[in-house]
Amino acid sequence: MKISQIIDKIDEKQLFIPAFQREYVWKRKNAKDLVSSLIQDYPTGTMLTWETNYPPELKGEHKYDERQGAVKLILDGQQRITTLYMLMTGNIPPYYKKHEILVDIRNLYVNVQTLVLEYYKITIMQNDPLWVNITDIFQGKIRYRDVIHQLEVNLDGERVEREKSDLIDDNFRAIEKIKDRDFQEQIIPPKASLKEAIDIFYIVNASGVNLTDAELALAQISGYWPEARDLFKTKLVQLEKDGYVFKLDFIVYVLLGILHNMGSKLDKLHSQDNKENIKKAWKRLDEDVLDYVFNVLKSQAYIDHTKEVNSVYAFVPIIVYAYNKGSKKLTQIEIKKVIKWFYYSQIRQRYVSQLQQKLDKDIGIVAKDENPFDKLLSIIAAERPLEISKDEFVGIGISHALWGLMNFYFKSKGAICFTTGINIRKNMGKKYELEWDHIFPYSLLKLEGYNRNNRVKYSLAQEITNRAILTQLGNRKKSNHLAEGYLEDTSIHFPDALEKQCIPQDKELWKMENFELFLEKRRILLAKELNYFLNNITETNYESLDMDIVEMIMSGENSQVEFKTTMRYDMRENKVNKKLEQVILKTLAAFSNGQGGTLIMGVTDEQDIIGLENDYKTLKDANKDEFELHLRNLINQNYGVDFATNNIEITFPEVNETEICVVEIKQGLRPVYTEITDKNGGKSKRFYVRSGNSSQEIDITEVAQYINQRFETVV
Known part of the structure; x- marks a missing residue:
């Protein structure tokens, strides 16, 4: 079907979008890429349609009347078609209202000489x-x-030169011809039932990356319960007004947890057999449970907005727990245990990776365990230390979960804006919205060298220990005043304000020349205060668990876990590659120079367990003893016997009858440098640290500063 015909049929009410389709989610880049492909006559995908006398609920205001006879629905391709409709007509398509288009992709301009596409500038x-x-x-x-x-x-x-004129003419023709381009149409047979049509829709999308599992599950739910999507959206709009912002997939995970006690296998929601149970569950969620849970969290956990939260999916086990209580409400002890677990789930990033698998485990515990949040906290403690170290603050910005915890803690103490004296809870009026201010103004720190030219110094300027929470009005009044004078004024006008946001009281630290000392003292103060805050929420009877190696692998790489396929065998070249040994050493050093961590060899980045046989066959005696000896010799030669003896623990567990190597690296007391050989044979000392789930080199000009920040004593 030609694109122009598709547009006409939409206007003539001959082509519709079913309500179970997701909303328009494309960004401006998607629109540009589509138009660029069409201009260049590249393939742009197909369109899946279904003509039926028994359509599901339709998007928009149009209501199906049986007298219409058969109608044609677009099941796949609506993102592209909606984009082209807006660009070709300049209007919003009739199946959407203006407020439903979150990103307006109109106002796209083309340079008719170069065919470059840009939004208006x-x-x-x-x-x-x-x-x-x-x-x-x-x-x-x-x-x-x-x-x-x-x-x-x-x-x-x-x-105008003839050549240029002809080029512009050709480009105009190429753009105008887009209307006549065909979207290849794949047609579902008219005799198909709604369930069969949605199944085909699912198969088409499952083969690509267009929809998530949750979006596909929502499409199935909307197929057998047409009102579901609108009901869910209405509730999400209400929650958003109260500061809790979610996507529709969040509701899907909640329903899966309630109905099936799991966080994966979303296809369990596809069957129409779920309909009555989902409707019943949603009625309670809508009328009571969601409001109750978020009111509890707002009032007692000080969560005013989901932007303060690292992962909203930590709410799912809590909602399932509250739902399973039936008509009973949580006791105060239960609420405190929930809150304590929630805080740790954020700062220890429980749901940053392997979301579905972790929800599976956690919801399963919530459904069966008498004291589930004690057990859930035990799992986090097995993965990461619960106690917050002062070193965790070094160089981290406001996107880190510790900043969210600082917000919650400050609010629990009744913290106020330093300039206006207004409480830092969610306030009325734009002037009193909260902002995250640099205590030592960044505009002044830049002049002192704390800019993007020095990565370490820049990260210190942006560090959360250089941040305070102010109202917008307070931030504007404060402007770029020196911290020394600004904090002095605050201590006079609002004597308790600095203490409630953990600002060191030593006025010497407020001077620009003592900026880094200020950060260090505030790290110590924050670590102490936050640990006390968390420990005293409630007593938790959690057992000490060793994290299972399989669970560690399933959880994926992170700042404290890294996988390596081999130690020295190059899987691509099928031979020994000494450079891979340097990579292993670099990883060990990065962990030691950071917070410590675990290196697992014999596991791919995709978490496939392949074992050590490839490495074994490169050694004289093809076994784990020879492997460990070779690894320890590498460590001894590069970092010394003391490091290998006191900082490294090597084990060889079996997973699925396959032997792997696990190296535990302690947080080092001294900086560790790694000697790297370049392609010309030249050798140089490099300094590596962990950055996210990888090992990164720090520029030589920044090493001394990092060492001063990271190591208390350098011997």
């Missing part, structure tokens, strides 16, 4: 006739001759 496009709104081309409002005429006016009547 006044400084570039205002006086350049080569930049034309692509909608005006589609609608015939601007033609090739109009552009040539304006170019010649700008040239004081001089004619």
Whole structure:
């Protein structure tokens, strides 16, 4: 079907979008890429349609009337079609309202000489006739001759070169021809039932990356319960007004947890057999449970907005727990245990990776265990230390979960804005919205070298220990005043304000020359205060668990876990590669120079367990003893016997009858340098640290500063 015909049929109410389709989610880049592909005559995918006399609920205000007879539905391709409708007509398609289009992709301009696509930029496009709104081309409002005429006016009547004129003409034709491009149509047989049509829709999408498992599950739910999507959206709008912002997939995970006590296998929601149970569960969620849970968290955990939260999926086990209590509400002890676990789930990043598998485990415990949040906290403690170290604050910004915890803690103490004296809870009016201010102004720190040219210094300027929470009005009043004077004024006008946001009281630390000492003292203070805060929420009877190696692998790589396929065998070249040994050493050093960690060899980045046989066959005696001896010799030669003896523990567990190597690296007391050989045989000392789930080299100009921050004593 031609694109122009698709647009016409939508306007003529002959082509519809079913309500179970997800919303319009494309970004401007997606729209640009689509138009670029169409101009260049590249393939742009197919369209899946279904003509039926028994359609499900339709998107938009149109209601199906049996007298219409059969109607045609677009089951796959609506993101592209919606994009083209807006760009070609300049209007929102009739199956959406304006507020439902979160990203308006109109106002796309094309340079008709180069075919570069950009959204309107006044400084570039205002006086350049080569930049034309692509909608005006589609609608015939601007033609090739109009552009040539304006170019010649700008040239004081001089004619445009023939070659340039022809190129612009060709480009106009290429754009205009898009209307006549065919979208290959795949057609579901009219005799198919709604369930069969959705199953086909599922298969088409499952073969690509267009929809998530949760979105596909929601499509199935909407198929057998047409009102579901609108009901869910209405509730999410209500929650958003109270600061709790979620996508529809969040509701799907909640329903899966309630109905099936799991966080994976979302296809369990596909069957129509779920309909009555989902409707019953949703009624309670909508009328009571969701409001109850979020009111508890707002009032007692000080969570005013989901932007303060590292992962909203930590709410899912809590909601399932509250739902399973039936008509009973949580006791105060239960609430405190929930809150304590929630805080740790955030700062220890429980759901950053392997979301579905972890929800599976956690919801299973919630469903069966008498004291589930004690057990859930035990699992986190087995993965990561619960106690917060002062070193964890070094170089981390406001996107880190510790910043969220600082927010919750400050609010629990009744913290106020340093300038206005207003409490830092969610406030009324834009002027009193909360902002995250640099205590030592970044504009002044830049002048002292704390800028992007020095990665370590820049990270210190942005560190959360250089942040305070102010109202917007307070932040504007404070401006870029020196910390010394600003904090002094605060201590006079609001004597308790600094203490409630853990600002060191020693006024010498407020001077610019003592900036880094201020950060260090505040790290110590924050670690102490936050640990006390968490420990005293409630007493938790959690047992000490050793994290199972399988669970560690399933949890994926993170700042404290890294996988390596081999120690020295190159899987691509099928031979020994000494450079891989350097990579192993680099990883060990990075862990030691950071917070410590675990290196697992014999496991791929994709978490496939392949074992050590490839490495074994490169050694004299093809066994784990020879492997360990070789590894320890490498460590001894590069970092010394003391490091190998006191900082490293090597074990060889079996997983699925396959032997792997696990190296536990302690947090080092001294900096460790790694000697790297370049392709010319030259050797140099490098300094590595962990950054996320990888090992990164720190520039030599920044090493001394990192060492001073990281190591209390350098011997």
